[in-house]
Amino acid sequence: MKEQEFLQELKEINLFQQALAILGWDTQTGMPEKASDDRGEVESYLYGLAFEKEVGPKIKEALTYFENRQDELSEVGQAAYRVVKEQYDLNHAIPKEKMEALSGALSKAHGSWQKSRASKNFADFRDALETNIRLTKELIPYWKKDEATDYDVLLNQYEPNMTVEILDKVFAEVREGILSIRKTLEEKGTEPNTDFLSRKMTVAQQREFVIGVVTQLGYDFSRGRLDDTIHPFMIGINHNDARITTRWDEHDFTMATFGVIHEAGHGMYEQSIDPKYQYTPVATGTSMGIHESQSLFNEIIIGSNKQFWKKQFPFLKECAPGTFDDISFDDFYDSLKKTQASLIRIESDSLTYPLHIIIRYEIEKLIFNGEAQVDDLPQIWNDKYEEYLGIRPENDLEGILQDVHWSNGSFGYFPSYALGYMYAAQLLEAMKKEVDFDKVLASDDYSPIKSWLTEHIHQYGASKKPNELILEATGETLNPQYLIDYMKKIYFDVYKVK
Amino acid sequence: MKEQEFLQELKEINLFQQALAILGWDTQTGMPEKASDDRGEVESYLYGLAFEKEVGPKIKEALTYFENRQDELSEVGQAAYRVVKEQYDLNHAIPKEKMEALSGALSKAHGSWQKSRASKNFADFRDALETNIRLTKELIPYWKKDEATDYDVLLNQYEPNMTVEILDKVFAEVREGILSIRKTLEEKGTEPNTDFLSRKMTVAQQREFVIGVVTQLGYDFSRGRLDDTIHPFMIGINHNDARITTRWDEHDFTMATFGVIHEAGHGMYEQSIDPKYQYTPVATGTSMGIHESQSLFNEIIIGSNKQFWKKQFPFLKECAPGTFDDISFDDFYDSLKKTQASLIRIESDSLTYPLHIIIRYEIEKLIFNGEAQVDDLPQIWNDKYEEYLGIRPENDLEGILQDVHWSNGSFGYFPSYALGYMYAAQLLEAMKKEVDFDKVLASDDYSPIKSWLTEHIHQYGASKKPNELILEATGETLNPQYLIDYMKKIYFDVYKVK
Numbered sequence: 001m002k003e004q005e006f007l008q009e010l011k012e013i014n015l016f017q018q019a020l021a022i023l024g025w026d027t028q029t030g031m032p033e034k035a036s037d038d039r040g041e042v043e044s045y046l047y048g049l050a051f052e053k054e055v056g057p058k059i060k061e062a063l064t065y066f067e068n069r070q071d072e073l074s075e076v077g078q079a080a081y082r083v084v085k086e087q088y089d090l091n092h093a094i095p096k097e098k099m100e101a102l103s104g105a106l107s108k109a110h111g112s113w114q115k116s117r118a119s120k121n122f123a124d125f126r127d128a129l130e131t132n133i134r135l136t137k138e139l140i141p142y143w144k145k146d147e148a149t150d151y152d153v154l155l156n157q158y159e160p161n162m163t164v165e166i167l168d169k170v171f172a173e174v175r176e177g178i179l180s181i182r183k184t185l186e187e188k189g190t191e192p193n194t195d196f197l198s199r200k201m202t203v204a205q206q207r208e209f210v211i212g213v214v215t216q217l218g219y220d221f222s223r224g225r226l227d228d229t230i231h232p233f234m235i236g237i238n239h240n241d242a243r244i245t246t247r248w249d250e251h252d253f254t255m256a257t258f259g260v261i262h263e264a265g266h267g268m269y270e271q272s273i274d275p276k277y278q279y280t281p282v283a284t285g286t287s288m289g290i291h292e293s294q295s296l297f298n299e300i301i302i303g304s305n306k307q308f309w310k311k312q313f314p315f316l317k318e319c320a321p322g323t324f325d326d327i328s329f330d331d332f333y334d335s336l337k338k339t340q341a342s343l344i345r346i347e348s349d350s351l352t353y354p355l356h357i358i359i360r361y362e363i364e365k366l367i368f369n370g371e372a373q374v375d376d377l378p379q380i381w382n383d384k385y386e387e388y389l390g391i392r393p394e395n396d397l398e399g400i401l402q403d404v405h406w407s408n409g410s411f412g413y414f415p416s417y418a419l420g421y422m423y424a425a426q427l428l429e430a431m432k433k434e435v436d437f438d439k440v441l442a443s444d445d446y447s448p449i450k451s452w453l454t455e456h457i458h459q460y461g462a463s464k465k466p467n468e469l470i471l472e473a474t475g476e477t478l479n480p481q482y483l484i485d486y487m488k489k490i491y492f493d494v495y496k497v498k
Numbered sequence: 499m500k501e502q503e504f505l506q507e508l509k510e511i512n513l514f515q516q517a518l519a520i521l522g523w524d525t526q527t528g529m530p531e532k533a534s535d536d537r538g539e540v541e542s543y544l545y546g547l548a549f550e551k552e553v554g555p556k557i558k559e560a561l562t563y564f565e566n567r568q569d570e571l572s573e574v575g576q577a578a579y580r581v582v583k584e585q586y587d588l589n590h591a592i593p594k595e596k597m598e599a600l601s602g603a604l605s606k607a608h609g610s611w612q613k614s615r616a617s618k619n620f621a622d623f624r625d626a627l628e629t630n631i632r633l634t635k636e637l638i639p640y641w642k643k644d645e646a647t648d649y650d651v652l653l654n655q656y657e658p659n660m661t662v663e664i665l666d667k668v669f670a671e672v673r674e675g676i677l678s679i680r681k682t683l684e685e686k687g688t689e690p691n692t693d694f695l696s697r698k699m700t701v702a703q704q705r706e707f708v709i710g711v712v713t714q715l716g717y718d719f720s721r722g723r724l725d726d727t728i729h730p731f732m733i734g735i736n737h738n739d740a741r742i743t744t745r746w747d748e749h750d751f752t753m754a755t756f757g758v759i760h761e762a763g764h765g766m767y768e769q770s771i772d773p774k775y776q777y778t779p780v781a782t783g784t785s786m787g788i789h790e791s792q793s794l795f796n797e798i799i800i801g802s803n804k805q806f807w808k809k810q811f812p813f814l815k816e817c818a819p820g821t822f823d824d825i826s827f828d829d830f831y832d833s834l835k836k837t838q839a840s841l842i843r844i845e846s847d848s849l850t851y852p853l854h855i856i857i858r859y860e861i862e863k864l865i866f867n868g869e870a871q872v873d874d875l876p877q878i879w880n881d882k883y884e885e886y887l888g889i890r891p892e893n894d895l896e897g898i899l900q901d902v903h904w905s906n907g908s909f910g911y912f913p914s915y916a917l918g919y920m921y922a923a924q925l926l927e928a929m930k931k932e933v934d935f936d937k938v939l940a941s942d943d944y945s946p947i948k949s950w951l952t953e954h955i956h957q958y959g960a961s962k963k964p965n966e967l968i969l970e971a972t973g974e975t976l977n978p979q980y981l982i983d984y985m986k987k988i989y990f991d992v993y994k995v996k
Contacts, residue, residue: 015543017535020519026520034721035739038516038776241533249839278536489589 003077006062006470008051010080011279016050021237029108029227029245063088079463080280087281088159090263094142102135106409113407119490120397122378125407130374132409133367140368147198151368154412158288159419161467167415170422170480171358175388177484178355180458185339189495192334196327201253201320209253209319212247213312217266217298218450223271226260234263234295236270236284253320254336255422258299265298266291268450272458286361286462288413290469292420293427294317294457300421301349301428304490309333310344337494341389343398350421352389354483357418364411394488423470425451425483466482501575504560507551508578509777514548519735520560527725527743541561555574561586578778578959585779588655592640600633603980604907618895620876623905628872630907632864638866652910656786657917662863665913668920668978669713669856671884675982676853679989687993690832694825699751699818707751707817708744708758711810715796716948717742717762721769721820724758732761732793734782741765751818752834756797763796764789766948770956778946784960786911787904788967789926790918798919799926800849800947802988805940835992839887841896848919849989850887852981856914857882858901862909921968923981925951928972 023043031039053059066073066081073081091099109128116125140150147153148163149281153413156163201209207226229245236242244263248256269285277283285291302308313332317324324332339349345356363380366372372380381400386392393399405413431437456473464472471477491497502741521541529537551557564571564579571579589597607626614623638648645651646661651659699707703726713719727743742761746754766782770895775781784788800806811830815822822830845856861878864870870878879898884890891897903911929935933946954971962970969975989995 012543015540018540019521019544022524023517023519026524030723032719032721032723032739032741034718035736038736038738041777042513042516042520045510181624220532221530223530225528225530238533238536240536243530258635260570279539 001062001065003073005058006066006073007077007080007280009058009062010084011085012165013050013053014127014279014281014283016046016053018051018237018282020046021235025227025235025237025243027234028229028231029044055088059084059088076276076280077281079277079461081281083281083462086160089145090143094139098135098138102132102139102409105131105135108408109407109409110404113401113404117397117401120395120401122368122396122400125401126374129377129406130404132375133411136409142458147371152364154368155362155415156412158410158413158416160287160465162289162415162419166478167361170478171361172353172420173480174354174418174422174483175358177480178351178487179388181351181487182339184497185495186451187490189491192338192446192494194332194335194338196324196332197254197335198251199323200250201323202250203248206248206250206253206256207322209316210257210381212315212319213257214260214264215296215378216246216446217261217264217268217302218446219267220271232259232263234266234270236267238278239271239273239275239283242270258303261303262295262299267334268298268453269294269458270297271456272450273461274459277461277463282461282463284462286460286469287466288416289419289423290466292416292458293423294420294453295425296420297424297453301486302441304337304350305438305441306333306493307438309336320426332492339491340478341391343385343389343391343393344402351487354418354421355388357389357414358477360414361418364414368411383406422478422480422483423466425486426470426474426476426484427456429482430456499560499561501571502565503556503570503574503901505578505778506557507560508582508779510780511548511551512777512779514544514551516735518544518548519733523725523733523735523741526727526729526731533789549812553586557582559877567639569930574774574778574780577775577780577959581779581960588641592637596633596636596640598628598908600637603629604905607905607907608902611899611902615895615899618893618899620894620898623899624872627875627904629908630904631872634907634909635866647867649863649910652862652866653913654910656911656914658963660787660913662867662919664976665859668976669852669859669916671978672852672916672920672981673856675978676985677886679849679982679985680837682995683989683993686995687989690836690992691829691837692833694822694830695752695833696749697821698748699821700748701746703818704746704754706749706776707814708755710813710817711755711925712742712758712762712961714944715759715762715766715800716944717765719768722765730757730761732764732768734765737769737771737773737775737781756801757821759801760797761795763793764949765795766793767956770948771954771959772957775959775961778780780959780961782960783952784958784962784967785964787917787921787965788955790914791921792918793950794918795922795925795951799922799984800939802835802848803936803939804831804991805936807834809940828878832992837989839889841883841887841889841891842900844900849985852916853886853918855912858912859916862912866909917964917976918951920976920978920981921964923984924972924974924977925955926984927980928954 090158112125112128140153143153152164189473223240225243232245234244244267245258246260339351342348378400431452610623610626638651641651721738722740725743730743732742744754744758744764837849840846876898929950938946
């Protein structure tokens with residue numbers, strides 16, 4: 001087997017995936033509503049062809065041949081080999097009927113979840129959730145390598161090399177840090193006024209503003225586009241085509257503004273992967289956590305920066321003539337950083353957000369490493385919200401039914417969100433050693449920030465693991481103290497805590 | 499071989515084609531500009547897989563097996579068999595190197611054509627055109643069945659069973675009819691005023707109007723969508739997903755209005771094909787000419803109707819408040835039907851349009867059945883414009899370089915446009931025997947018109963040939979007199995010819 005043959009097979013798999021990505025994008029951005037059955041046929045046919053190749057004879061042969069001959073591969077070939085081997089090892093031994101049982105259960109579970117949301121009653125989702133958990137538990141032995149616990153196995157599907165041991169420690173620190181900041185703000189802080197944030201900004205005005213902002217940040221519209229959707233996402237088709245999406249609320253411009261800045265962070269990552277990896281499985285983000293670190297770097301780290309807003313507030317006023325003329329810069333800036341306990345994760349602010357994640361992490365651990373019964377989950381959920389956030393859901397829709405993840409079997413995914421946030425804060429401190437962050441954001445040229453992220457993160461695609469990237473970029477392993485210090489700085493400033 | 503196996507193979511081919519259709523739509527409606535190389539890779543890979551199946555062992559086996567066993571096929575299977583056999587017979591014997599030579603030449607020719615448009619000089623396109631013609635001539639022997647002339651062979655690729663003998667006769671009648679109408683208008687007519695047509699209507703106003711109009715006409719937005727593009731088109735992915743596109747000019751609302759009405763006609767055809775044909779090559783329009791008859795029925799036959807505009811003019815005024823308040827209905831209606839000789843086909847009006855087509859038809863006949871030299875074509879083109887339309891291009895961009903067709907090898911395609919127009923006028927007369935056309939267009943319910951077209955044309959997809967459809971729907975073969983009478987009625991009315 002020659003490297004060329006291996007790479008050609010990977011390219012053909014990748015071309016199917018690119019076609020599927022466009023079809024998926026279309027499905028979520030404006031496919032005619034009645035086209036969904038036919039679309040399902042097209043997608044499952046192409047998906048099947050790609051899957052046949054992924055576990056097919058060529059790939060098997062390549063894995064065997066190159067196992068002890070990696071020196072015959074170029075650097076790109078070696079990186080591709082590692083990713084392919086990992087994916088193959090993960091899934092090839094699973095009996096087909098177990099895989100089909102899960103995929104059948106998941107598609108039913110989505111319907112049950114939607115039904116339960118309508119009834120606001122966990123009972124309508126309970127059986128489906130129990131089945132999802134049971135079938136996932138059955139797969140863990142096939143996935144398991146040397147992980148310490150079953151939940152570690154799930155974690156690793158989204159964040160390679162992450163462990164319960166690490167997370168227990170960092171989440172404890174983050175939780176204590178946030179609770180302590182919240183206490184200080186409550187006792188000594190002054191809450192900012194946010195009334196004017198609901199002033200009307202038309203979609204056209206918001207679009208002009210946010211397109212201007214993300215272009216300055218370095219999202220390249222000649223290799224991307226912005227479309228409307230219901231649940232915003234970024235989809236990386238290849239490094240020349242990384243598309244972002246948003247929804248709009250004319251009485252809350254912050255939703256689309258921070259949403260698009262967030263998705264643009266994902267898009268900038270995909271756009272900046274070294275083109276040498278194209279047509280291989282290396283040409284994508286390395287993990288959910290690292291991906292989220294890039295979107296949150298944009299949304300929170302840059303999007304909470306005072307110098308950034310000093311520069312952008314006049315542009316915002318230009319895009320919405322007259323709307324914010326009576327608002328001082330300081331009042332405007334402070335309004336963006338109000339914090340308040342809330343029940344819904346995706347509506348929460350950048351101080352309380354990690355608490356929502358920690359609650360889910362603790363519950364998932366109980367499910368897979370512990371003894372929690374499915375029937376007890378709503379009570380556990382609600383108790384934890386009361387304990388950590390001081391508020392209690394009035395119904396299951398405000399509680400355990402709010403997220404789609406468990407209905408589609410994504411157990412172990414949630415921690416990525418908080419990991420991304422911690423990575424982002426840690427990357428900021430490392431970046432500051434080389435880049436005058438505030439000064440750059442006050443200037444007309446934001447490129448030093450993107451260049452730093454591209455140099456240390458983006459370019460590598462999936463050729464390095466998350467822990468490797470963080471260690472090399474910042475000189476240390478994951479350290480939650482950066483996030484806690486960062487939160488203190490931002491919120492004590494806005495809340496005028498001396 | 500069982501029918502089921504044959505239909506399954508056709509379905510898989512069709513699923514590739516659906517994926518390719520979405521990719522093609524995306525390429526033309528907003529794909530990021532730098533994504534085109536990667537997109538080319540995806541498209542040619544999927545195209546190759548589809549082509550391998552189309553000429554592959556399963557299809558060959560099915561064609562052999564069912565050749566004398568068509569009674570083993572259902573009605574759908576039989577219709578599919580006929581279409582597949584025709585396509586296969588047309589192309590399977592062509593040596594691969596001849597096919598590749600043509601496809602290589604075409605992709606170069608497109609570049610030459612674009613270059614020549616920039617220089618406005620035919621010389622830059624000459625060699626590429628000569629090559630396209632030569633390579634096409636080399637394929638004609640492989641395509642030829644029992645056609646009387648080489649050009650008949652090309653015609654039949656777009657309009658099965660159409661012949662030079664028929665076209666010579668009907669085009670002579672149409673040309674004489676139009677020239678005679680134009681003479682009458684010039685001598686006795688009063689030209690309508692069109693000044694106010696350039697009044698500004700925003701894209702949003704135009705969009706509201708035209709979406710309202712095509713929805714009333716029967717285009718189903720739950721099985722379609724409208725997007726912006728540079729060269730408007732309709733693409734039928736399946737009967738639940740037939741998408742239309744347009745471009746906008748804020749100082750000429752008629753462009754997008756008639757453009758969208760036109761494309762919606764194509765879309766309504768694809769949306770109304772009997773679903774029993776889905777996943778087979780029968781599930782599409784039967785010919786370019788019949789397809790064009792449906793778009794032109796919408797755009798010209800309905801779009802020139804006085805009762806239609808009596809109903810729609812108030813809606814237009816509602817969409818563009820104040821813009822046309824000072825314009826009487828009669829002045830407005832007349833303005834839409836001004837006729838004037840023009841050099842550019844796609845900007846021409848509904849009286850002179852067929853002359854543009856006839857000129858191209860005569861030149862294509864000279865190229866393939868006659869002795870025209872490539873170097874003489876610009877002169878021939880210009881002379882014919884002077885003869886038929888009384889105006890002469892000042893450069894080749896206004897003349898022979900205006901259309902893309904010859905650069906992509908579509909010789910024999912042009913007549914479809916005029917055929918569609920003649921079919922549309924003939925269908926109108928047949929429809930009028932069952933539907934009170936003016937009364938329906940004056941009412942709130944246009945469905946009787948679409949129902950008639952679906953019953954007689956749309957539902958059959960490609961299961962009937964154009965001449966069969968026209969004969970069954972109208973009781974006679976193609977008769978150009980309906981078009982001439984129709985033009986007289988419309989233009990003598992607008993130009994107040996007593």
